[in-house]
Amino acid sequence: MSSRLSGYLFLGSLVLSCLLPLSATSVQAAIVTGCVFHDANGNGQREPTESGIEGVIVSDGVDSVLTGSDGSYVLPNTDPEWSHFVFVVSPTGYKCVGKFYRRVQSDVKESSADFALAPAPESVDPDFSFAHTADLHVTSGLLDDLKVIEGFKPAFTIATGDLVDSRTGYPRHVEVMRRISAPLYNAHGNHDLPVAD
Numbered sequence: 001m002s003s004r005l006s007g008y009l010f011l012g013s014l015v016l017s018c019l020l021p022l023s024a025t026s027v028q029a030a031i032v033t034g035c036v037f038h039d040a041n042g043n044g045q046r047e048p049t050e051s052g053i054e055g056v057i058v059s060d061g062v063d064s065v066l067t068g069s070d071g072s073y074v075l076p077n078t079d080p081e082w083s084h085f086v087f088v089v090s091p092t093g094y095k096c097v098g099k100f101y102r103r104v105q106s107d108v109k110e111s112s113a114d115f116a117l118a119p120a121p122e123s124v125d126p127d128f129s130f131a132h133t134a135d136l137h138v139t140s141g142l143l144d145d146l147k148v149i150e151g152f153k154p155a156f157t158i159a160t161g162d163l164v165d166s167r168t169g170y171p172r173h174v175e176v177m178r179r180i181s182a183p184l185y186n187a188h189g190n191h192d193l194p195v196a197d
């Protein structure tokens with residue numbers, strides 16, 4: 001699971017980085033530090049009894065590092081011109097509590113980003129699967145495609161645009177995609193933006 005989920009997380013970061021360019025006043029590289037911890041009570045905050053998790057990948061999309069034995073990590077040379085986000089790659093057996101990414105601040109030399117992970121037994125299942133769709137455009141064949149997706153019972157579905165042909169198609173998109181029982185995560189494409197009108 002972890003390799004597929006890692007690919008998904010990297011893709012998400014790449015899409016976000018491309019869609020949210022920094023201003024021309026972007027500055028020099030900075031150091032980003034933080035910790036990945038076992039969020040036992042799932043509140044997104046680290047209590048004194050909650051330990052760090054070793055060997056978790058944290059990346060700024062350019063460089064990747066592993067957390068140490070105490071769950072800490074250091075990304076020493078994050079350039080906000082290239083790396084708009086720092087993100088964690090959830091290892092097998094865990095899922096993120098809250099956001100799996102943090103925006104890189106362009107106006108500071110040092111910043112911190114902690115990530116909370118909670119147990120996710122479903123990700124240990126050797127039959128774990130998720131569905132990835134793209135260029136849906138809410139076409140007539142979509143309903144048949146959704147039946148296929150439902151058939152193998154994915155843990156979640158990610159739709160990486162274009163969701164619709166124009167913004168007027170959103171009501172239909174919402175109506176159809178509600179038929180998916182697993183969680184659905186959407187990322188927009190150019191047809192989903194106002195410029196497509």
Ligand SMILES: [Ca+2]
Nearest residue numbers: 043045046047
């Ligand atoms: Ca906690």
